[in-house]
Amino acid sequence: MNTGYQFDGLPLPAIQLNNSLSVISCSQEASSLFGDFTALRDIVDEGSLKKAGNLLKPQKTPIKFELNFVTKDLELILADVYGKWDSDFSLSVIIVPKMDEMSGVSTQLRLLQNRLRETDYDLFQEKELTLKLLERVRLLSAPCIQLNQQQVLIPLFGDLTKAKVIAIRDPLLESIHNFKAETVLVDFTAVDRIDEKGLDEWEALLQSLKVMGKECIITGLKPEHAKSLHLMNSRLTMRFSASLLGVLSGNR
Template sequence: MTMKSQFNGLPLPAFEVNNELLVVDCSMEAEELFGECRKFTDIVDADSLQKAKKLLRIESSLQKFELNLVSKRGDLLLVDVHAKRNDPTLLSLVIVLKDSQLEHVAGQLSKLRERLRDTDYDLFQEKERTLELLQKVRGLSAPCIQLDKQRLLIPLFGDLTEEQVLAFTPRLLVRIYETQADTVIFDLTAMGRINDDGLRHLDSLLQSFSLMGTSSIFTGVKPEHAKRLHRIRTKQPMCFVASLQDVLSSDKWPSKS
């Protein structure tokens, strides 16, 4: 193609493209720098692609604009493109590389873009690790303690939220099934607020207790807790005791072990 090219003798990369940007002709320098390409946009960097398509559609006798092109070795090149429309169907493009300093900057930007992609992946992994740790913290905020064969103790810490209830529910239900415990004691002494979603999921948990034949006792209940828990008291029988010590020392709730 280059032996009969109109660009023979031109010491610059040059292309002739049609309206679909298919390469009709190119100089030897273009082939040496970019290799054989069927379409001019094949050598345009992804970040410059929309710009190139837009500018090369403009009906104009002469244009000059900057693009980032990719050489056949994969190098990112910052260039000036001089475009001249020869007729309604053909466009000549002459490529002039920027000086070495600008080319160096373009290379640095390419490396920075790669590092940002790596950083995005690292941030994603860090987010996954953070979520795992958060889930463990939520689980630790409601440890499951077996007092004896029939009773399990769940001391609650912090606010009672949907996330917290969902974190300890599977573990608690498995322990009830494994131990055949007939009573779960929730100690609210160190608990903060109860939000609506947390209350709703607690209600569902207590309904699961009912199906398993397990009763519930609430201790350390503050006035603000009682107002919230009253919403589910009519749906699910619950026993309220002033303190955990009262439960453990009273004969009213004896261990059956």
């Protein structure tokens, strides 16, 4: 397996596959996470193989979906898969593992919410814990990932609401400042609904990035998101890209 891969500088697993989904080359991060493998089927959970084969067929548009992988330590992990066909015979894939902490917190939250629905006595302490877990989920739904000295990636998940933006604002600004990144890549691929007040708070967050001298590039927009963010762009300096993979490979 060749590890001399074009995205080797990324702190994320990256793989180049041929049209039969066999490995052409992979990044050091992919080798460290999955060990020695020669085809995608070697690292994808058996129950996800059919899904992977159906979604990774040659196509012109960028690909994004979730998939279960098996690490070299035989641990099952859920990850976002970003793919782009460079030609009919070459597919570039970047794997962004979901945060284990977020998964654990979400499980605890669901259990507590079920208990609150099923009981009719006072659960004040449990309610307090539920609120704290909700706040933690909001924080984890916008992790800040340093890609290199110049770029950080913020993949957003779920609805973009006022409460979420307020929760993630200070930690994100602090992380971006500490990383000393010049460019902030914000991926909207996994965003569902954008609340109007959430959009107002998001604009204020982008204004803060502008004051800090950071360039913001928005990727993965859905048609329903584009109009709102386009209007915002008339007031703020932002750049848009059709896919995260295109930005990471230098094609904005």
